[in-house]
Amino acid sequence: MNAALGAAGLAAFLALGEAVPRLGIVKEQFFPPTSRIARALGDEITDSAFWTDLGDTLTGWALGLAIAVGAGVVVGVVVSVVPYLREATASTIEFLRPIPSVALIPLAVLLYGTELRSVLLLVVYASFWQVLVQVMYGVRDVDPVAEETARSYGLGTWARIRHVLWPTALPYVMTGVRLAAAVALILTVTAELVIGAPGLGARIAVAQTSQAVPELYALIVVTGLLGLLINTAARSVERYALAWHQSVRGEVTV
Amino acid sequence: MHASLVVSGLRKVYEGSGRRVEAVRDLTFTVDAGELVCLVGPSGCGKTTLLKCMAGLLAPTSGEVLLGGRRVSGPPPGMAFVFQEYGRSLFPWMRVGENVELPLRQKRLSRARRGELVADALESVGLADAARAYPWQLSGGMQQRVAIARALAYEPEVLLMDEPFAAVDAQTRADLEDLVRRLWRQRGITVLFVTHDIDEAVYLGERVLVLTASPTVVREQLKVDLPEERDQLRTRAAPRFAELRTRVYEQIQAAKRGEPVVEDAPPPR
Amino acid sequence: MHASLVVSGLRKVYEGSGRRVEAVRDLTFTVDAGELVCLVGPSGCGKTTLLKCMAGLLAPTSGEVLLGGRRVSGPPPGMAFVFQEYGRSLFPWMRVGENVELPLRQKRLSRARRGELVADALESVGLADAARAYPWQLSGGMQQRVAIARALAYEPEVLLMDEPFAAVDAQTRADLEDLVRRLWRQRGITVLFVTHDIDEAVYLGERVLVLTASPTVVREQLKVDLPEERDQLRTRAAPRFAELRTRVYEQIQAAKRGEPVVEDAPPPR
Amino acid sequence: MLRALFVVAFPALLFVVWWFASDDSTDVYWPPLRTILRTFPDVWTRARLRADLLPSLLRLLAGYTSAAVVGIGLGTVVGSYRKVRAVCEPVLEFLRAVPPPVLVPVIMLFAGIGDTMKIVVIASGCVWPVLLNTIEGVRAVDSVMSETARSYGITGPARIRSVVLPAASPQIFAGLRQALSIGIILMVISEMFAASNGLGFTIVQFQRGFAIPDMWTGILVLGLLGFLLSVLFQLVERRVLGWYHGLRDASRRSP
Amino acid sequence: GSSDGGGASDKNSSSGGTTEVKLGVIPIVDVAPVHLGQKKGFYKKHGLTLSMTAAQGGAAIVPGVVSGQFQFGFSNVTSLMIAQSNDVPVKAIANGVASTGVAGADFGAITVKKGSAIKSAKDLEGKKVAVNTLKNINETAVRESVRKAGGDPSAVKFVELAFDQMPAALDSGRIDAAMVVEPALATVKGQGATEIASSLVDVAKNLTVALYFTSNQYAQQHPDVVKKFQEATAESLAYADAHPDEVRQIVTTYTTIPAAVLAKVTLPKWPAEPNRASIEALEKLGEQDGLFKSTPDLDELLP
Numbered sequence A: 001m002n003a004a005l006g007a008a009g010l011a012a013f014l015a016l017g018e019a020v021p022r023l024g025i026v027k028e029q030f031f032p033p034t035s036r037i038a039r040a041l042g043d044e045i046t047d048s049a050f051w052t053d054l055g056d057t058l059t060g061w062a063l064g065l066a067i068a069v070g071a072g073v074v075v076g077v078v079v080s081v082v083p084y085l086r087e088a089t090a091s092t093i094e095f096l097r098p099i100p101s102v103a104l105i106p107l108a109v110l111l112y113g114t115e116l117r118s119v120l121l122l123v124v125y126a127s128f129w130q131v132l133v134q135v136m137y138g139v140r141d142v143d144p145v146a147e148e149t150a151r152s153y154g155l156g157t158w159a160r161i162r163h164v165l166w167p168t169a170l171p172y173v174m175t176g177v178r179l180a181a182a183v184a185l186i187l188t189v190t191a192e193l194v195i196g197a198p199g200l201g202a203r204i205a206v207a208q209t210s211q212a213v214p215e216l217y218a219l220i221v222v223t224g225l226l227g228l229l230i231n232t233a234a235r236s237v238e239r240y241a242l243a244w245h246q247s248v249r250g251e252v253t254v
Numbered sequence B, C: 001m002h003a004s005l006v007v008s009g010l011r012k013v014y015e016g017s018g019r020r021v022e023a024v025r026d027l028t029f030t031v032d033a034g035e036l037v038c039l040v041g042p043s044g045c046g047k048t049t050l051l052k053c054m055a056g057l058l059a060p061t062s063g064e065v066l067l068g069g070r071r072v073s074g075p076p077p078g079m080a081f082v083f084q085e086y087g088r089s090l091f092p093w094m095r096v097g098e099n100v101e102l103p104l105r106q107k108r109l110s111r112a113r114r115g116e117l118v119a120d121a122l123e124s125v126g127l128a129d130a131a132r133a134y135p136w137q138l139s140g141g142m143q144q145r146v147a148i149a150r151a152l153a154y155e156p157e158v159l160l161m162d163e164p165f166a167a168v169d170a171q172t173r174a175d176l177e178d179l180v181r182r183l184w185r186q187r188g189i190t191v192l193f194v195t196h197d198i199d200e201a202v203y204l205g206e207r208v209l210v211l212t213a214s215p216t217v218v219r220e221q222l223k224v225d226l227p228e229e230r231d232q233l234r235t236r237a238a239p240r241f242a243e244l245r246t247r248v249y250e251q252i253q254a255a256k257r258g259e260p261v262v263e264d265a266p267p268p269r
Numbered sequence D: 001m002l003r004a005l006f007v008v009a010f011p012a013l014l015f016v017v018w019w020f021a022s023d024d025s026t027d028v029y030w031p032p033l034r035t036i037l038r039t040f041p042d043v044w045t046r047a048r049l050r051a052d053l054l055p056s057l058l059r060l061l062a063g064y065t066s067a068a069v070v071g072i073g074l075g076t077v078v079g080s081y082r083k084v085r086a087v088c089e090p091v092l093e094f095l096r097a098v099p100p101p102v103l104v105p106v107i108m109l110f111a112g113i114g115d116t117m118k119i120v121v122i123a124s125g126c127v128w129p130v131l132l133n134t135i136e137g138v139r140a141v142d143s144v145m146s147e148t149a150r151s152y153g154i155t156g157p158a159r160i161r162s163v164v165l166p167a168a169s170p171q172i173f174a175g176l177r178q179a180l181s182i183g184i185i186l187m188v189i190s191e192m193f194a195a196s197n198g199l200g201f202t203i204v205q206f207q208r209g210f211a212i213p214d215m216w217t218g219i220l221v222l223g224l225l226g227f228l229l230s231v232l233f234q235l236v237e238r239r240v241l242g243w244y245h246g247l248r249d250a251s252r253r254s255p
Numbered sequence E: 001g002s003s004d005g006g007g008a009s010d011k012n013s014s015s016g017g018t019t020e021v022k023l024g025v026i027p028i029v030d031v032a033p034v035h036l037g038q039k040k041g042f043y044k045k046h047g048l049t050l051s052m053t054a055a056q057g058g059a060a061i062v063p064g065v066v067s068g069q070f071q072f073g074f075s076n077v078t079s080l081m082i083a084q085s086n087d088v089p090v091k092a093i094a095n096g097v098a099s100t101g102v103a104g105a106d107f108g109a110i111t112v113k114k115g116s117a118i119k120s121a122k123d124l125e126g127k128k129v130a131v132n133t134l135k136n137i138n139e140t141a142v143r144e145s146v147r148k149a150g151g152d153p154s155a156v157k158f159v160e161l162a163f164d165q166m167p168a169a170l171d172s173g174r175i176d177a178a179m180v181v182e183p184a185l186a187t188v189k190g191q192g193a194t195e196i197a198s199s200l201v202d203v204a205k206n207l208t209v210a211l212y213f214t215s216n217q218y219a220q221q222h223p224d225v226v227k228k229f230q231e232a233t234a235e236s237l238a239y240a241d242a243h244p245d246e247v248r249q250i251v252t253t254y255t256t257i258p259a260a261v262l263a264k265v266t267l268p269k270w271p272a273e274p275n276r277a278s279i280e281a282l283e284k285l286g287e288q289d290g291l292f293k294s295t296p297d298l299d300e301l302l303p
Ligand SMILES: Nc1ncnc2c1ncn2[C@@H]1O[C@H](COP(=O)(O)OP(=O)(O)OP(=O)(O)O)[C@@H](O)[C@H]1O
Pocket: B014, B015, B021, B022, B023, B041, B042, B043, B044, B045, B046, B047, B048, B049, B050, B084, B214, C136, C137, C138, C139, C140, C141, C142, C167, C168, C169, D250, D251
């Protein structure tokens, strides 16, 4: 049911992509219609190098995301729980957060060249903040009565984190992970694009400098589709992990 | 082992969001070890505030609470609290059984023992079937009974209950009253019980504390000289019960009207 | 103008998260226009579910609810609901006064009229001072009274109340009971009142409906043949009152024990 | 007092560490902090602030505001209706995953190469955290509250204004907070394309021109900007979410 | 593909008697000789194995070379001079690519849309002209074209745009002219655009546009490797210059230039040695436009 509606939405979007150049709103030469992109995509997926690049991108993405989420959750919880730590780090966090990964590219290359680690540095730097901020807002959302209940039953810090704070923050964390997943993908591709580490991004760079417009759009579509898959996965995890939450249980009853 | 609760000169002022409320002005009283005391008072007089201060959940503005001679500055071990906001005090992400079990895990009881305690507690509040449901799948009264079951399973030495039976029907309420008295007598625990039901206060308590309206002080401490062994039908029909309940009723009405506190005297026999 | 409520063959099954509960099996009854009916039944028997179906908040699994002959499929205008979960039904981002005023704005009343209604309603539940406080700065009982004030200020034609006095003290409760009866008589509204307090049901209602335990049907419909003019002291002391409350009590106990429903008969005089 | 000490202690510590760690650096890319700070006033003169910082801030403001409006508006609709969500989510998720550096040329096809393009780029990145958080916040509105609203006939715009948005506001603010720093990042990225002024443009020029200490001063300016905007943001949040902080703090005034 | 530089190879790991070196390049026609040389075995002959990484531009390649992540890199001459003037320790070691030197038949040109009123570089005064990087070689070249045509270069409004986005921007009229190089040049010409000046030719005859470089440190520590690289590269450049068909063929292995476009691409020149005079001219112009912090030391920079 939901899948059918989603497919309908996508179909409408693709139809729009076909119509815009066909109607001459932009030139086909610069914005190829969906059918032309599909043809280029067909060529791409028959190329084995494409799959290798895709594998590289996914590796960078998955590793980067895992590190960012792990670090974001741990730091977020620790900073929120330990007294004064939040005050102490607030200004530093706010200072570091808006520094764009792209400005750090020379530094990443300087440290790690075009290796995976270079990509990871940029990916982790950018997606870490997404998780951190969501965790900090999520922790703040703990219901005072729930917190008091836990304290009155002598739950220690760790037990309170695990049984009260974490479930409360989880919906926020899930949103953070979804945000971070996209940012990580974006940065993986961007880093590959700019510094030439192997992956889809490097492929996009080649297509760009080669004036291969349909191929370029085909690769953009691939990143979009990756984002779509990642979100679908995140949603199913959520349906399981947040079955108790209003946002999920609200979907069941009328 | 069981400890007395001493409240002395307790004062609590809430401040913030442009409102300043002196919820509790000056409260001094004692609950002996192993005693069952009921607390009544007008709505908004500070009963919940008092209980939270006693549980170490809220820092008093001045005055102090002693448990077994030691100053309470955080939730003491061995104390269980049944919150008035029962709905919000259950964790919606845990099933009923898990909600009841959680404090027991904290106590590092064995898995088997925990299972036993949870089953017993749910059984005793009539919710044996509901262990696998989530709290939000239960009715209000059922949720409240889960919160009670959690406190009972915890096997506390001191039990603070804030209008714990407000949402259950009369019959269940009577059953739960008897359950509390039975547990109190068996385990020798110290119980402080807030209720709005005067009959309940007299039926349950060894002593009834009547608070005045805000700013709150103790208006009266009434010894309930009914026999230890109580019975829903006979006790409630006893003439002494009627006398006591009338006395409490009068005191509360006086408290609401803001009449001066009279000297601490037992009700006339 | 005022409309009767007809519930026929109502059934509600909750499904989801691995639990299936038939909360209400088959309910059929009528509340006449301008009648005050009290509803009692064991905890978890489906009273809240029933009320929500009647208010058009929950779609019944089968059966239907008619209000003034029209099928209820969404919240009908002119109906007010006082929720059992009073704490969660107040909006924490609005001050007490705003909470009470919000539905009135929806009714497009003038500013002056709204102010008047809000002030009156808060006054009548004894919270005139609290208009500028946030709900979470109030005690449980005060929050519940805000929810009641909101319903009263709305000037509904049909009023559904789900254990509205559970968190207030005895004296306030008595005052609120009298308030509800007074408003009911003055305005001729239709009231359906869920309570766990049998005395309250008999004191308030023109009729008391007793529900069985889940799966729920109507166990008994008891006409309360007390005089229109009621009084906390005299009415409750009347022998007929005692008879009626005993009857209701027995029915509830039977309902809890799951005894078969006997034929619909008035209690013996 | 102690609190104030904590607030400055950690940044001060980092500063000191950076100072000494970089003090005798000869690496062109890691100039000593001393050099960076000495360069700072020469680079960020009043004229440059007017010529570069001001246009950047205006673009950021325009992009951020439109993202907030679109994100909250669309998020409320998408969050409220399950069907709309099912239809829109795949497309939104698709668009969300496209990296801005590849997206910018596409946006340029439609929005030109002027400020409109840059504002669209900023908005197209900022909108996601706001949108996602709004959707989730709206979905999670307490059932008793929404039933209360329904039963009193509070529907349509009044329901959105008085119930849905306030209830979701804590989470919406989490999104707005995220969007702020993303906006700064995208301001930089957008100014890497077809720009002739702006903070991002300047930093990229420094980077391409191997003026490394100058580039570092630019990074410092970005950080300071982020910090100042977040302070501003917090002031607004404190006001708007006053009830929420009051509610959450209500029982935290405990030992 | 050329992006095979992700291996965990050490800086100078020897495999089978050859030294593996990493080379940072841009995936464009200009670097065809090294690809060709690698294929033809010229590097192997000198004991080198090239591992090429295609980056987007100098922002990634220069720091990579300076930090030793790459041993060699490809960069335009102006960038190298700017780097040196900012004390970035770079040293050019081999010629990269040069203009054809033929006006009207170079691999880069100022182009305007079909039917544009702009007929010469002088008409660019007050117009919006796109260059790939501001304050770099192409801007210098455009300024010189304007100057030579008798116009005032300071009246030109430069805007920075990547080559691949120039065709669309030019076509939609969002820019008035673009300094384009291949293969975007072939694309805009395919749109009917006209060349109004061959700017690279205007700067100097046979202008050396780009060079291969290394870091000073590497040049000092590994003169032998550098020497091998120089020799093999010289050989590769000469071969590429003499075999345009093989160049067009090798280009398809590391780019995705559509065949129709590639056929029309004007190939650059690949002389074995940099043209010092042209670089000096470029340096003068750059100096005049205020590109350098201090005057670049060409003796130090050039091989
Ligand atoms: N978090 C708070 N912030 C400000 N004022 C508060 C807060 N909690 C309670 N109060 C105020 O303190 C007073 C006492 O509240 P409390 O909840 O202790 O009353 P109570 O005796 O438990 O009442 P009830 O029987 O209605 O539950 C009330 O006037 C209330 O408004």
